[in-house]
């Protein structure tokens with residue numbers, strides 16, 4: 505069967521680095537054909553994790569073999585705890601052992617963790633090799649596989665070691681999401697909702713009406729939301745690739761969310777999208793606390809996230825026992841947006857009206873956190 509209903513979004517960058525994101529069903533079947541034009545020799549190494557390998561590796565290997573592309577596979581442990589220096593070193597040594605040359609292309613098959621980790625390996629291997637992303641989680645399809653942020657965590661905080669390194673192509677196969685767990689589907693939804701809260705009130709209304717359908721597996725709703733999210737991200741990345749300005753908006757909810765993840769030591773107690781969901785509510789509440797909005801959007805946002813099945817406040821079981829306000833502030837100061845100790849937050853005047861606020865007073869952050877029951 506030919507490839508149908510595939511939509512293309514281009515990330516426009518300088519110096520011939522623009523690339524396409526293809527969104528559609530059954531893309532993995534066509535991966536060999538779609539990736540082949542990017543290969544200088546008929547060889548690639550697939551980097552994936554144990555969970556994804558079980559479901560999708562054989563299909564991808566078959567797609568390469570159909571096109572007479574030789575491929576090796578590296579299968580890493582799944583989960584956020586793989587995003588660390590020790591796993592990066594293992595991965596780099598395996599890539600070198602497979603003889604990956606500077607002109608080769610690595611194929612990354614996985615969710616946000618594998619994408620960030622293997623993208624970073626690609627950025628530093630032989631001073632940079634190309635890669636293609638086949639994101640297998642909704643979170644990776646709508647956010648982490650697009651825009652070239654790669655990296656690993658440090659005990660000091662999330663994504664503190666990394667590089668900007670853009671892929672050559674992204675294949676977002678929405679059928680792959682059929683094997684995603686409910687929890688990860690819901691968590692990825694938080695990043696979709698984020699785009700609506702940043703600057704798209706129409707998409708917000710669409711999500712209020714269609715979000716549950718999307719979670720329940722409706723393919724048309726899924727594709728619409730992935731395309732809308734990738735369009736939103738591609739536009740922002742094309743304007744501000746290195747996050748010197750508006751790209752910071754994509755961090756709505758992340759300053760609080762990352763701190764909560766650090767508190768949970770990046771474990772399954774709180775997965776990234778859950779941290780973002782709670783973080784977005786906190787960002788709207790903090791905006792109201794600072795007088796930027798009247799708080800009227802907070803309840804509808806919380807209600808929708810709760811209807812989707814996401815946590816909306818710090819009573820969430822995985823966060824217990826809660827950190828103190830001072831510990832939260834400590835984690836938040838590790839945020840990459842902090843400059844000379846001055847904190848930057850993504851705040852909102854209303855749904856669809858987010859903005860970057862610099863030089864936020866630490867005492868105000870502490871007062872807000874204490875009011876939220878971080879003691």
Ligand code: GLY
Nearest residue numbers: 647651653751754
């Ligand atoms: N996930 C935020 C960004 O890519 O900038």
